Amino acid sequence: MKRALTERVLGFRSPLIGLWITLRQVFQRPVTVQYPHETLKIPARFRGHIELVRDPATGKAICFACKSCEKACPSDCISVEGMKFEGEKRKSVTEFKLDFTKCSLCGSCVEACKSNAIRFSRAYNLAATSKEEFILDLFQRLEAEARANPPVGAVVREPEPVKVEAVKTEAK
Numbered sequence: 001m002k003r004a005l006t007e008r009v010l011g012f013r014s015p016l017i018g019l020w021i022t023l024r025q026v027f028q029r030p031v032t033v034q035y036p037h038e039t040l041k042i043p044a045r046f047r048g049h050i051e052l053v054r055d056p057a058t059g060k061a062i063c064f065a066c067k068s069c070e071k072a073c074p075s076d077c078i079s080v081e082g083m084k085f086e087g088e089k090r091k092s093v094t095e096f097k098l099d100f101t102k103c104s105l106c107g108s109c110v111e112a113c114k115s116n117a118i119r120f121s122r123a124y125n126l127a128a129t130s131k132e133e134f135i136l137d138l139f140q141r142l143e144a145e146a147r148a149n150p151p152v153g154a155v156v157r158e159p160e161p162v163k164v165e166a167v168k169t170e171a172k
């Protein structure tokens with residue numbers, strides 16, 4: 001009889017402890033946020049995928065396609081192309097592709113770029129339904145941004161029109 005009574009008293013004890021813990025949490029500051037309506041402050045040392053840096057005076061990419069970052073990448077995920085335009089002293093980047101599916105965010109490319117033409121972005125909430133969407137065309141992104149927000153007084157070069165060649169189809 002005494003043992004049964006003790007067991008019942010002890011049985012009440014554990015839900016009471018649970019209730020006490022819950023009650024205590026109700027009055028504490030929440031550590032979570034209502035994402036996507038609220039977001040946390042991104043730490044200064046956060047590394048998102050790399051991105052091209054714009055020259056604040058011209059709005060264009062600082063990158064001159066020297067390919068040092070491409071060579072420094074241990075995962076072979078950067079592909080850079082460039083060309084020398086008339087009247088310019090050095091090359092300008094015309095294509096900068098990043099295969100983010102292979103990138104380990106090691107930072108070798110950022111270190112290799114002596115012109116500070118690339119940096120880590122603050123992009124943290126990337127989501128996609130296919131791997132191909134993570135093959136990023138960083139040059140086209142920068143050009144689109146330059147067209148949307150050109151620096152005051154800068155001339156923004158419009159993209160070359162794409163030549164569409166007619167394909168002859170034989171009549172059956």
Ligand code: SF4
Pocket residue numbers: 062063064065066067068069070080112113114115116117118
């Ligand atoms: S980002 Fe820097 S290292 Fe890479 S191609 Fe451009 S200038 Fe060269």
Ligand code: SF4
Pocket residue numbers: 050072073074075076077078102103104105106107108109110
């Ligand atoms: S962070 Fe590292 S792995 Fe990613 S592109 Fe740069 S060098 Fe390659």
